[in-house]
Amino acid sequence: MTDKKRIQIFDTTLRDGEQAPGASVKPEQKIPLAAKLIELGVDVIEPGFPISSPGEFAAVQEISRRFQQVEICGFARAVKGDIEAAVKATQDAARRRIHLFISSSDIHLQHQMRKTRKEAVALAREMTAYARQFSDVVEFTAMDATRTRIEDLIEMVEVAIEEGASIINLPDTVGYALPQEYGNMFRRVREEARGGQTVQYSAHCHNDLGLAVANSLAAIQNGASQVEVTVNGIGERTGNAALEELVMALETRGDALGFTTGIAIDKLYETSRIISGAMHFPMAYNKPIVGRNAFQHESGIHQDGLLKDRSTYEIMNPEKMGIPRSMIILGKHSGRHALRDRLARYGIEIQGEELNEFYNVFKEAADQLKVVSDNQLLQMVSQSLGRPTQVYELGDVQVVAGSASNRVAAVTLHHLHENRESSHSSMGNGPLEAVIAAISQGIDAEITFGDLELHSLSGGEDAHAEAAVSVERKGKTYRGTAVHHDIVMAAGLAYVAACNSAVLSAEDEKQEMQMN
Ligand SMILES: CC(=O)SCCNC(=O)CCNC(=O)[C@H](O)C(C)(C)COP(=O)(O)OP(=O)(O)OC[C@H]1O[C@@H](n2cnc3c(N)ncnc32)[C@H](O)[C@@H]1OP(=O)(O)O
């Protein structure tokens, strides 16, 4: 049991999120994405804008029919046709809401809607009443609330409440507000509007000044019980408040804030990846929570602290969010603790003077590299310490790619411990899949491929790709990384490094068991 107040998560990834240029998905793609959002535990889904296209209408209709466990929201301008389309599209939902919006600021009324305030208020009244005829739940949004004089905002909100809106959304449509101002706006409307204490409040923030999450938190602290968010913060311009950031702020600082959500935190990362992939929206490396670097550390002092106790430099546990990340990235800022730890993963134990000497070799090489991949590190070990570091080594790789429906890869694998080599070939939907499948045939141990991440390390003609592959063996996850100017090679080398790590750790375990 928790005494924290539950905040409703209103997910608008498939409506406002999709308004980000280049993010739109086909109507049928919205169905599995909605299923993922429901698994994640959102309370309300806004799956689209029904009047805007036949495909949007069909997607909202299908989602309303299929997903009876969640509230579905139909979005509409203060236009009868929009409301009718939203009503029809959400007709079969178990719980539905009509989300009606109209501008409240002078800027919008004069320049966009070209209406006087009197006309806009009358329209807000008429359309709220119209929507209420069809739906018990009407959410009323005063678009551009944060650039509206508070007296004008209160007047419009009062009209909506009088006509039966039970949720009042006060959006920062253009990402203009500062947290204190945004919080005060909620407090004043709640306290000063007639009927203001009888309704729920919702925050909907954009990130133009990087304040969307901070503003949403300020609204919550001033009485908002719902936040409108998108996965990965995707949305118009710089986006909306990011679901994962807001949820983790509430979770991590529950001590100071006292709020909670129904979100399944262990599904945050998976959902983020799915949305990023479906909407072709890559995440910035330093994006909070789900960015590549969010839980990675390159500097020696931090790495040393983390190896001693994770809490020294991390405020959240990435595994709790389903993030399968290695926390240590080797590079020129790394120290001996991190280096020794990484080598131990490959069954290589070095210490004392040998470690000091190898550390110098490592630093010299690291000066020239952005990151030192596992594959590069193992090569350094074999060259400078003359130690066998790998069970498998990737030899020749040939790939036939192009516009044919299947890609074919042929690889040679050196089995270093047995002094033999083997050749394998396979097909795949893409060249990476074909190479991974071909290598898998030559790995004798029972290893399951987990995940592949590819990042570009540099641009231009000298571009290099960094690949990180995870594999599973006997319930444990192992990672391998590689850097190469050819992404297919980078992926193949990283996969082999991950397999080496899995096999060498298993060899270690065997040796330990024999010694005991
Ligand atoms: C802040 C937000 O996220 S608001 C949502 C924004 N999302 C979208 O616009 C995505 C989907 N939009 C669309 O497919 C189209 O814009 C449509 C179908 C909704 C409308 O298309 P059109 O009829 O061709 O109008 P268009 O988009 O060019 O112009 C918008 C019209 O709506 C009016 N309008 C804008 N907001 C509202 C509102 N809340 N209530 C009533 N009218 C409004 C504008 O004043 C303009 O009216 P006008 O034609 O009389 O000048």
Ligand SMILES: CC(C)C(=O)C(=O)O
């Ligand atoms: C219309 C509302 C909900 C909105 O999307 C915004 O103001 O950004």
